[in-house]
Amino acid sequence: MNINEKEDIAADWQWEINATQSWFKLGLRDLYAYRGLIMRFVRRDLIASYQQTIIGPVWMFLQPLLTTLIYLIVFGTFAKVSTDGVPKILFYLSGTIIWTFFFDNISGTMYTFISNAHIFNKVYFPRLIVPVSNIITQSVRLSIQLLLFVIIFLFYHIVYDKFQLSYTVILIPFLILLTAAFALGSGLLISVFTARYRDVDTFFQYILRLGMFVTPVVFPSSIVPEKYQFLFWLNPLTPIIETFRAIFFNQGAIQYNYLLLAIFNTTVLLILGLILFKRRETEVMDII
């Protein structure tokens, strides 16, 4: 074989497997190439989660309603936590819908390797499509739950003639995206560690449980003491939920500065998460 021929062959190769994976490769192009599989996973998760249930997808409505009911009894009636004058149902519902969306996204993402080890050990596909499909699944649920929220909101709006809808409502999709990005970024970072040490898993379960109480889910951020306000608003979920409530309940001005900070933090977290995840996705399989 002469040298020219060799060069021809070298140019022919279509893929390469190497010992090291390059930095700065987020694998986002893969997501498009594998969009079919992503949607298949979404379909699987949506169908499977309501198999052998009696009321099926009605649970999507019932879950936030039941949670709201519990908060209403515990925090609204027993503990008498302020809701800043917002009807309690709407207040808790808005908090719980967003918090649950975040929670399901992050806990789905942080166990990516552990819960899919059996598949990852047998077939290659970009691992990122698993958390991404989870986020899409949760977004479908969220949309249905938001519909419920809007129905109740319209009820208050029409019957009690409360709240004015402003143009800021266009921010809602953006708030959802931000929540998903925050959950994905932190979940990806954690997932690499939960695969290695099961302690991390237990630790983060406590962190998440705590998380609900440093986020304005069952109380408004106005009841947080002044000196902790900055710390409290550093949590990206605080400006997200507060903005959501400001839009619907016309409560004070939207805190754009904190929202921008949240965008910045989330972007950094997401990029770090994507890089680390992509870099470690294959090596993790040797230790799981």
Place this chain on the structure above:
Amino acid sequence: MSNLILKAENISKHYRLGVIGSGSFKEDIQNFWKNTFSAGGNKTTNIEPKANDLWALKDIDFEIMKGDVVGFVGKNGAGKSTLLKVLSRITLPTTGTIRGKGRIASLLEVGTGFHAELTGRENIFLNGQILGMQKREIISKFDEIVAFSGIERFLDTPVKRYSSGMYVRLAFAIAAHLDPEILIVDEVLAVGDAEFQKKCLGKMKQVSAEEGKTVLFVSHNSQALKNLCTKAIYLEKGRLIDIGNTQDVITNYLKREQTLYLHRIYTDPDTAPGNDSIRIKRVEMHPQYLGGSNVIDIRTPLVIEFEFWYLPAEEMDLGVSITLNTVMGECIFDVDSAARQYKKGLIKGQCTIPGDFLNNGSYSINLVFVKNTSSALFEFEECLSFDVEDFRENTAWYGDWPGAVRPKFKVQLQQEEI
């Protein structure tokens, strides 16, 4: 245009064994830092050999041409599966590069990603897409897949209600309709019933022969490998021992791996196995290899020869029986010599196990010296052990041949009426 479709250079895979836990935390942090933040390059230079280190693969090089059907052989733990995992991108090589052309699909298990709650129909799409098929591709092959699996009636039943046979059939039917340029298959011959196995092997043969696809597969079934593969790669302890023509590589493999104890020879009667009456001089097996091969297969006649010093304290009738046991301890046969009196001294015995009698498997031989046809003077257990390999011609069926023995009695058929 070259026909080279895959080229592996200098592939090694290193595993750190031992318990992962608090003891290794510090090391983990160091390794993690090194692995994650070291700027590219060759990581292995930093890995120092340790007692609990394992090189599952070491310096593997090979090239595969388009249309090759390559069989990987080797004992358990030889690194076959690790190599397939590296080729499938499930795990990264520690060193080396693999380059290839075209779509690669791996089938390391049937039914990967099946969801028990979903119907057969849903799972065809799910599994197909996980294995790398496109949705429209599955739609166009859907009827074929269903027909191949033979589960039409249960298409809309959740797969958790399937019998294990149906499950495997459906899973394999999907896999059989994969259409990559390179297909990687691990041990799938071990599943499914005989008829279905045949169907699958036929399909694999068709894929490689007619459609020019490249297939890489691992199997313990040397017979299937011989019949399907154009090329074989023999791994031992993570190293590539032999590559080339299937027949040669498999013969080489069987020769090296056969657990042979064909000769027991003792020169000193005082230390030789035995007791006051019997001392073994030698027990040997001389396989009458056929056609220049040196592998015992089911056709090979086996001549057993033994000599022993006979030192009786009293007069008795002596008989020797030879028993053949499978590796599981089942006795296949027990043959004995006529009992009669012998004089003190050296006695020689011989027995031939004809070819076309034993089934394939692992066997051992016991010699039992019997006094007056009733009590054992001495038992020389497992004095010889050997493997009998399978051999088949003109067949498309590679499943286990049933039966304790495999004699070649004539079975005659004749047309009586038209």
